[in-house]
Amino acid sequence: VAFTLAELEEVLRARRQELPGNSYTARLLARGRAKIAQKLGEEAVETVIEAVAGDKDKLAQESADLLYHLLVLWADCGVAPADVWADLARRQGKSGIEEKKERKS
Amino acid sequence: VAFTLAELEEVLRARRQELPGNSYTARLLARGRAKIAQKLGEEAVETVIEAVAGDKDKLAQESADLLYHLLVLWADCGVAPADVWADLARRQGKSGIEEKKERKS
Amino acid sequence: VAFTLAELEEVLRARRQELPGNSYTARLLARGRAKIAQKLGEEAVETVIEAVAGDKDKLAQESADLLYHLLVLWADCGVAPADVWADLARRQGKSGIEEKKERKS
Amino acid sequence: VAFTLAELEEVLRARRQELPGNSYTARLLARGRAKIAQKLGEEAVETVIEAVAGDKDKLAQESADLLYHLLVLWADCGVAPADVWADLARRQGKSGIEEKKERKS
Numbered sequence: 001v002a003f004t005l006a007e008l009e010e011v012l013r014a015r016r017q018e019l020p021g022n023s024y025t026a027r028l029l030a031r032g033r034a035k036i037a038q039k040l041g042e043e044a045v046e047t048v049i050e051a052v053a054g055d056k057d058k059l060a061q062e063s064a065d066l067l068y069h070l071l072v073l074w075a076d077c078g079v080a081p082a083d084v085w086a087d088l089a090r091r092q093g094k095s096g097i098e099e100k101k102e103r104k105s
Numbered sequence: 106v107a108f109t110l111a112e113l114e115e116v117l118r119a120r121r122q123e124l125p126g127n128s129y130t131a132r133l134l135a136r137g138r139a140k141i142a143q144k145l146g147e148e149a150v151e152t153v154i155e156a157v158a159g160d161k162d163k164l165a166q167e168s169a170d171l172l173y174h175l176l177v178l179w180a181d182c183g184v185a186p187a188d189v190w191a192d193l194a195r196r197q198g199k200s201g202i203e204e205k206k207e208r209k210s
Numbered sequence: 211v212a213f214t215l216a217e218l219e220e221v222l223r224a225r226r227q228e229l230p231g232n233s234y235t236a237r238l239l240a241r242g243r244a245k246i247a248q249k250l251g252e253e254a255v256e257t258v259i260e261a262v263a264g265d266k267d268k269l270a271q272e273s274a275d276l277l278y279h280l281l282v283l284w285a286d287c288g289v290a291p292a293d294v295w296a297d298l299a300r301r302q303g304k305s306g307i308e309e310k311k312e313r314k315s
Numbered sequence: 316v317a318f319t320l321a322e323l324e325e326v327l328r329a330r331r332q333e334l335p336g337n338s339y340t341a342r343l344l345a346r347g348r349a350k351i352a353q354k355l356g357e358e359a360v361e362t363v364i365e366a367v368a369g370d371k372d373k374l375a376q377e378s379a380d381l382l383y384h385l386l387v388l389w390a391d392c393g394v395a396p397a398d399v400w401a402d403l404a405r406r407q408g409k410s411g412i413e414e415k416k417e418r419k420s
Contacts, residue, residue: 034259037156041255041356044149044171045363048251049244051142051178052367060184063175064192066149070168073156079165087169139364146251146363150356153255154349157262247366254359254381261352261388270394273385274402276359280378283366289375297379 025072033076040069130177138181145174235282243286250279340387348391355384 028036043066050058074081133141148171155163179186238246253276260268284291343351358381365373389396 033159034157034263037153038255038259040156041149041153041258042252044146045248045251045255045360047175047178048142048146048360048363049248049367051145051182052139052364053244054138054182056182056184057188059178059182060188061192063179063184063189066175067189068193070152070171073152073164074168077156077159077161077164079161079168083162083165084168084172087166088173139368143360143364146360147357150255150258150353150360153258153356154262154353157259158349243369244367247363250366251359251363254356257385257388258352258356261355261392262349264348264392266392266394267398269388269392270398271402273389273394273399276385277399278403280362280381283362283374284378287366287369287371287374289371289378293372293375294378294382297376298383 028069028072029076033073036069036073036076040066040073043069133174133177134181138178141174141178141181145171145178148174238279238282239286243283246279246283246286250276250283253279343384343387344391348388351384351388351391355381355388358384 028039043062047059047062047066050062071081073079074084133144148167152164152167152171155167176186178184179189238249253272257269257272257276260272281291283289284294343354358377362374362377362381365377386396388394389399
């Protein structure tokens with residue numbers, strides 16, 4: 001897959017510098033953090049519903065919407081994708097038992 | 106960033122073939138789709154809260170948890186990351202105006 | 211307070227028998243269970259955000275929206291408020307310690 | 316139904332003055348608003364899942380958990396149930412058309 005989330009994040013960052021009004025992303029950023037977070041939460045709800053309903057195509061679509069709004073939220077909050085990858089790598093490096101212990105404590 | 110979600114998805118797929126009991130992922134998959142979707146929804150709620158509360162480090166951590174559970178949900182439902190990237194690319198290729206029109210209809 | 215949720219539920223049930231098209235409730239019921247559940251999830255996200263943001267008036271408004279959509283969901287699924295009250299009463303009747311034990315098991 | 320949410324709210328308020336440590340409610344209040352809001356969001360996710368999965372009994376149980384955590388959130392934020400009832404009554408008093416207009420604007 002040539003298209004990574006890191007690349008997408010660059011696209012997003014570029015878009016942010018465009019004029020407000022000509023992009024959905026710019027308009028969303030202009031509405032503020034609470035609204036972006038709200039949209040993320042809404043897309044998560046839709047993702048949950050399509051997963052439980054068992055519709056694979058809609059799950060892919062809702063997942064894309066969820067990821068998109070997550071990236072916008074990162075951009076708004078100044079979170080670098082690298083920070084998230086680091087957390088993911090840490091999680092992957094742990095054995096299941098260690099992870100479970102940690103979750104319980 | 107050398108670490109992509111596509112790579113992570115491979116790690117996940119490999120883990121799935123491990124013995125149940127020695128990994129959090131295997132145990133989660135064993136609990137079924139509704140439980141995985143529930144965990145995804147819970148992580149989304151935590152992501153929303155940390156964003157609104159303005160805690161950047163916790164937002165990165167919760168985002169990692171959210172992405173992780175999203176990948177597990179894809180694996181369980183048979184969604185290929187490539188399908189999601191395709192939906193994301195389609196979304197990025199559209200102008201903001203087209204996108205807005207579509208959202209309204 | 212003379213206005214109880216049980217009374218509201220009656221209002222809702224009455225509305226359901228009205229002609230579709232002249233009430234938001236009737237239209238929502240016509241869109242099906244997944245859509246009603248989605249709206250409930252969205253209102254919950256907004257409730258969470260207003261609580262964390264500390265806006266008391268908006269929290270009351272979002273709570274009303276949340277309760278309203280919960281009642282519509284009950285009506286759609288055939289859940290009687292009495293069943294929910296019974297579960298609430300059971301929960302209230304337990305000591306905190308018993309409750310905690312149960313949650314852990 | 317003799318058991319109203321207003322009554323439950325009184326029970327809750329009374330519990331709040333109990334010693335911390337001997338009730339789930341007191342412990343939850345002690346963990347702070349973000350944690351209470353998080354629990355509310357989690358219960359909403361479970362409610363959504365049980366509704367879509369079509370399990371009536373579990374929907375009633377999750378609804379009770381959702382309402383319970385909503386009441387705890389109101390108590391923590393100083394929202395009076397009467398304020399929420401007032402918002403609900405306003406909503407019920409509107410015709411569907413007015414309501415829809417308002418939602419769109």
